[in-house]
Amino acid sequence: MEPAPDIAWATLTSGSSGSPRIVLRTAASWGDSFAAVARYLEAGAGDAVLLPAPPAASLTLFSLAHALEAGPRPLFAADPHSRSHATSLHGTPQALRAVLDSGAGSRLRAALVGGSHLDPALRHRAEAAGIRVTAYYGAAELSFVAVDEGDGLRAFPGVELSVRNGELWVRSPFTAAGYAGATSPLRRDGEWATVGDRAELVDGRLRLLRRADDAILSASATIVPEEVEAVLRSVPGVRDAIVFGLPHPTVGALVAAFVELDDDLALELRRAARERLAPAHRPRRWFAGELPRTASGKPARAEAARRALAGEVPRLAI
Missing domain, CATH: 3.30.300.30 (ANL, C-terminal domain)
Incomplete structure (x- = not known):
């Protein structure tokens, strides 16, 4: 397919359940979330965010785009110098555990953690080290969907959630434009979109039950x-x-x-x-x-x- 003229970014899905896909995004689909992410990271242009993901990963490219718009300076965890100078971390629970195990995250004051389940014991360990932890659920196609600051997943700022027949749908300014040369699991209904994740909504909190095809x-x-x-x-x-x-x-x-x-x-x-x-x-x-x-x-x-x-x-x- 020929990309639309306003496409600014092409990222890879994680491939955790199969082959990765190329996701196409407009600049605004990420840019509109920068202010909220900066608050969770407690970081601005004068700070540095530690990124464990490889350069092609969606999370990494998001942080590079954020840096171009006065966000925190990205540093890579593979560099020991970076681990000792970062003030925040954006990565998976595994990345947070690795930084804590290494003892190199003494300057970290905030962590934005997604990609898989966050063990409560790991959250408590990080908070005991003075790190404010915000967990989130998202998808390469949907970007940020919901955040958990310690009392359960709630809609990310600017996102609306709905569960239809056990399937999670979102109305969000952060949804991707589509895919490059791949069958799309992203389905749309007007302004709403889903990637097939099963979920429940109870008192405004989101409980995820994985994708239906899992x-x-x-x-x-x-x-x-x-x-x-x-x-x-x-x-x-x-x-x-x-x-x-x-x-x-x-x-x-x-x-x-x-x-x-x-x-x-x-x-x-x-x-x-x-x-x-x-x-x-x-x-x-x-x-x-x-x-x-x-x-x-x-x-x-x-x-x-x-x-x-x-x-x-x-x-x-x-």
Whole structure:
């Protein structure tokens, strides 16, 4: 397709569930959110924001665009000098944990964290170090959708949320123009748009249930991975978890879990699954190790399933 004349940016989706796509954006679709982002980062033109993502990532290009419009100066986490001079961080939970582990973030006063689940223990650890943490949900196609300052996800400033038949729709000035040469999961209804994420709205707070195409069909049950992942992450010592379906000839798919652990937690995981998950939702195959992640640090569901099927990660006897 021929890009529209007002297209200013082309970014890549994360590819966490498959091949990345090229997303096309106008300058305004990012620029209109700069003021709100600056408040969350507590940063202006005289400050520096630490970016763990690679240059081609949407998050990084957003920060470069922000810098061109008097936003904070971007620094890259791969440079130890950068880690010691940044006043804020914009990245994934994995990036925040890496900075805290390195002890190099002593000047950080704010972190804007998205891309995957933020462990409450990690939030508390950062806040104890004097870092104000704002988590957010967004998508490459929608940009910022909702933010969580510690009391649940609420609509990002300027965004309206609606849940229709369990699917999240947004009305937002930040939505992308479309894609370059790819089938689009972005659907529109007038000023509203969706990428298919399942969600609930309760008292103005957003609860995400992943995309509909991530659902696992096992026998007669439909399992939403996010619901199982939330239970597994609640077990002390579980750093992160990915839940996916493994093909099975008779039931369609088996629920499988790939967990990143601080220690041997087989007994605790077995107890949590038995006590807190319905039988159909309990993982039947368990794998342990360092979670595969995209270049920007998001858990890579498709790669986790591939490694499990290929026998590249150890099985847990649970």
